[in-house]
Amino acid sequence: MDSLPTEIFNPLELNSFVGESHAVLDFLSDYCKDVESYPAQSQVIPGFLKKGCPDYAPNSLELLESILDDVCNNIIPGLSLPSEIFNPLKLDSFFGESHAKATKLVGILPLNFRPITTLSSAEFALSPSDVRMAMKQDLTNGLFPLFFCATIDTTAAGAVNPLIGLGLVARDYGMWLHVDAAYAGSACISPKFRPYLDGVELCDSISMNPHKWFHTNMDCRCLWLTDRRSLIESLSTNPEFLKNKASESHDAVDFMDRQLTLSRRFRSINLWVIIQRYGVANLRNHVRKDVELAKHFDGLIATDCKFEVVVPRKFALVGFRLD
Numbered sequence: 001m002d003s004l005p006t007e008i009f010n011p012l013e014l015n016s017f018v019g020e021s022h023a024v025l026d027f028l029s030d031y032c033k034d035v036e037s038y039p040a041q042s043q044v045i046p047g048f049l050k051k052g053c054p055d056y057a058p059n060s061l062e063l064l065e066s067i068l069d070d071v072c073n074n075i076i077p078g079l080s081l082p083s084e085i086f087n088p089l090k091l092d093s094f095f096g097e098s099h100a101k102a103t104k105l106v107g108i109l110p111l112n113f114r115p116i117t118t119l120s121s122a123e124f125a126l127s128p129s130d131v132r133m134a135m136k137q138d139l140t141n142g143l144f145p146l147f148f149c150a151t152i153d154t155t156a157a158g159a160v161n162p163l164i165g166l167g168l169v170a171r172d173y174g175m176w177l178h179v180d181a182a183y184a185g186s187a188c189i190s191p192k193f194r195p196y197l198d199g200v201e202l203c204d205s206i207s208m209n210p211h212k213w214f215h216t217n218m219d220c221r222c223l224w225l226t227d228r229r230s231l232i233e234s235l236s237t238n239p240e241f242l243k244n245k246a247s248e249s250h251d252a253v254d255f256m257d258r259q260l261t262l263s264r265r266f267r268s269i270n271l272w273v274i275i276q277r278y279g280v281a282n283l284r285n286h287v288r289k290d291v292e293l294a295k296h297f298d299g300l301i302a303t304d305c306k307f308e309v310v311v312p313r314k315f316a317l318v319g320f321r322l323d
């Protein structure tokens with residue numbers, strides 16, 4: 001599965017970039033030219049697209065023409081507004097110190113946000129027994145632990161938290177366990193890195209940002225939930241002016257029930273096109289190439305006594321300091 005792609009993957013190759021950009025512009029201008037002939041409302045029933053989707057992302061790349069054909073045949077009939085096609089999943093999670101921002105947002109006092117100290121000897125990974133101890137302490141102090149965030153490759157230290165151990169603690173205390181894999185989640189499409197997600201089956205939610213490492217435009221975040229009901233129950237609203245046949249029948253996925261705002265851009269098409277156009281093998285190759293570059297940089301740092309690598313590198317993030 002993880003074999004090297006036969007074609008050289010160079011997403012910024014100028015000729016194909018210019019050629020494909022022109023083809024997309026032609027596609028869009030044709031759409032505009034004929035826009036009056038398109039129906040104003042979606043012509044398909046909820047779930048239509050799912051039936052035509054393959055179970056797996058393609059391993060090798062698709063040609064642009066076949067992607068545009070798919071847009072014509074499968075996406076355009078489902079549009080209800082012409083503007084939707086011109087705009088290329090975001091929900092928030094909470095990370096490191098910045099996760100404190102999210103606690104503020106949901107009304108948890110900063111006082112009740114509990115950062116847990118990590119040690120350089122453990123490569124700044126959280127220790128499940130330290131977390132368990134902190135939980136016990138909180139309960140003794142009359143506090144009720146409810147949400148726990150474990151990051152895979154933290155921004156400052158590149159720490160990877162042990163999901164199996166932390167997942168078991170979260171279960172014991174009935175906490176919602178969120179895995180923040182914003183940056184490193186993309187790398188986990190490679191079998192070499194996938195073991196960093198071992199234990200993910202114990203989590204309630206996991207998020208990753210394709211806009212970080214998958215050539216996807218800002219902003220695009222994927223969020224998986226074990227049970228989506230709690231999200232929908234807390235974010236859904238049902239005012240008269242938003243009701244329609246599909247929402248009343250509950251057959252349609254109403255993304256406004258899964259995010260803070262009611263309106264949203266069609267971000268997922270951006271990621272879908274990237275996966276189709278590059279293919280999984282090329283995306284893996286892209287990750288591997290970046291990791292190789294980081295490894296090379298790591299080596300250069302090691303030969304210069306002025307610098308010191310602070311934490312061993314795991315992906316393509318090298319944390320170093322001036323000694």
Ligand SMILES: *Cc1c(COP(=O)(O)O)cnc(C)c1O
Pocket residue numbers: 094095151152153154155180181182183209221
């Ligand atoms: C980048 C990053 C975030 C922030 O992601 P945005 O959705 O782009 O704001 C959160 N957590 C980690 C670990 C990150 O690397």
